[in-house]
Amino acid sequence: MRPRTPRTTWLAAAVAGATAVAATALAGTPVAARPVVAAPVAAAVAAPNIALANVKAHLSQFQSIATANGGNRAHGRPGYLASVNYVKAQLDAVGYTTTVQSFTYNGATGYNLIADWPGGDPNAVVMTGAHLDSVTAGPGINDNGSGSAAILEVALTVARTGFAPDRHLRFGWWGAEELGLRGSQYYVNNLPAAERTRIKQYLNFDMVGSPNAGYFVYDGDNSDGVGAGPGPAGSAQIEQTIQAYFTSIGVPTRGTDFDGRSDYGPFISVGIPAGGTFTGAEGIKSSAQASLWGGTAGQAFDPCYHRSCDTTTNINDTALDRNADAIAYTVWTLAQVATPPPGTTVYSDTFETATGWTTNPAGTDTATAGQWERGDPEATSSSGIATQLGTTVSGSYDLVTGRLAGSSAGDYDLDGGVSTIQSPAITLPSTGTLTLSFAWYLAHLNNSSSADYLRVRVVGTGTVTALNVAGAATNRAASWQSASVNISTLRGQTVRIVIDAADASTASLVEAAVDDVRIVQS
Template sequence: MRVRKLAYAGAAAALTATLALAGAAYASPAPVAPAAVKVALAPPPITAAAPMAHLQKLMDFATASNNTRVIGSTGFTSTVNYIKAQLTALGWVTTVQNFTTGGKAASNVIAEWPYGDANHVIMAGAHSDSVKAGPGINDNGSGVAALLANATAISQAKLVPQKRIRFGFWGAEEQGDIGSSYYVSHLPSGGAAKIDGYLNFDMVGNKIENNTPVGWSLYVEGQSNGLNAPFRTYFASKGITVNPSLDTDDRSDHAAFKNAGVKVTGVSSVRSLSALGACYHKACDNMTDVSQDSMVLASNAIASAVWTLAGA
């Protein structure tokens, strides 16, 4: 999550971009589901091992890159390559979308599970970059790891949902939501209207600090459009009371979708933006800055919402 909002128009004007294959990022393959593929009625439980393993890989990339995964660094490049390799191996249709901003190279990874109605998309996203000052394991390796764990669960279940499921891993969020803004602004005509909802996951791994239990919040936007309902149901089933209306001040990647008229919401493991944690945007945002329990809760909350909204 970035420090302050940059104007959407300014962010868009600040970058130039190229695609390896024009329009490749937006292809919506619709293969016929093989007989072996079955519909699962509920997501399988995601254990701590899956997201924590992904977080350790991101930490390794940062360690080999002067403790950072900022765009333009080898830590960021390794992160992008790892995300794409993981998703491709799981059977997701993946595209790397390259762009430059401020003279530095960055990338989005777009991944689509190739089943379900391509005219009705449930999209979830997380930014894959960190600030220069630290490895960004909570901000936002946590969101990346939770989505990768969900991608594995969907693949292993051979899920055939009613709606298409698409994940976005955004570059240059810390420079002002550049990657997500680029993606939305380059959707084909009518592309935004096909996205029934966008779910954002930025900082979902906060640990307990000063003996205070971690807080959970849902973005205020989701209160009026129904997207918060499956998250509230999940947290209630765990006996967890959430802040139902976190005002993010559009400080993350959901802003670009919201500005394009897409329904949005998101989850964060903080009760308010004044409680982002002692290691926020610092060198100590490493493996010690995340809670295994938070990662399990976040990963399974995402699964519950995505499967419900996609009509699994």
């Protein structure tokens, strides 16, 4: 991890860039007021346990390389190139396509190593990275042999298990991070615009075995309400996925800012969602943190940060093991698209073409602006809080309340009352289990109340309410979630899906969207 730089310097370059490229950045609310967010969809193939012994074997190799090359693995030094060659040989042996990308900084040649796992959607890349260089003062085993070794072992486990994800997997090991993120910046700068859009999420792991460890997760939605602000839209999903893993093993986490000290910086500056974990550098562990995680209060998370003592003895095995497993869980989860329920598709609409949905079908709507429409949505935000997403679950179109952005967030939001949109008639089969699934979000500011809502019903002779979410006097950022409900009580009927959204509070800002509606028979 690079040394601290003045926050204002980095914000001008990175956060402003992220705002220009991805105005849909998610910001959250104070922790106490955060809405409940649906847990990530369980991976179709569960993530395997990552063997700690294997990760530590890679660290031993990095230590041996440093010892044989002047005590470090720094940019422009022989120990760094030897480290690249070691990682490359491991990946080549199991079937990765590897590329060594060279660049020049401070008169010396640096190298990035990129490894692609065959298969997966090339237009939907999940990339995982770590910097491979050390400072000149030491071998850099925690900073950042730990992250490099952990993602290497995750990549090798992908191959050993024959994992065949829906999305394309890419791994990167960066050079010259310690000199100002030079390798990752070079990589991002030289990506064609089309290639940048294919990287849907970037996961960064820098210092994941600190001896006096904390358990920090990059604050993708700025839910702590302080610091450098959120990452681009999609960063919150990464944060929530990582948190879900640590929650499953009973380890509390805390947010850490995107403060520009590691290789996520170049990615978020061009609007690529990012996230990851961090166990602490030269910062001092507080008494509260020691009570939360154990360890020694009043001591640095890593007392050997950027020193010659950052060797294989400078590793907390428990923290390294937990983080390696968290990396695998996150990669496996994000790389797999939720599998639709098995069975016969009765009805499906991704809204990429017009299929006959009708607005205000009963002629009773009261909304005066921002009514439901099928459209290509434009991103909106207010005070850093994403109120409408410019991205859909699939394709370019969804059902959305007022698809345009306007000059301010409130220009096209739902106003004045209720807006309704209704599907064409759907004839349901008379046998089997019938399941309705769809993606949705409801976003509002803290001027909302429980009078505002998003509701989805299936209406025939009877009615099944599939979703009924009320507003509240809190900030709720737009974030795609999934819903699934059994509608078998309507078998044999001709039904319509009816979606209502209401802005019934005074002067509240409300936005809603629905995508990928599907009914299956099983």
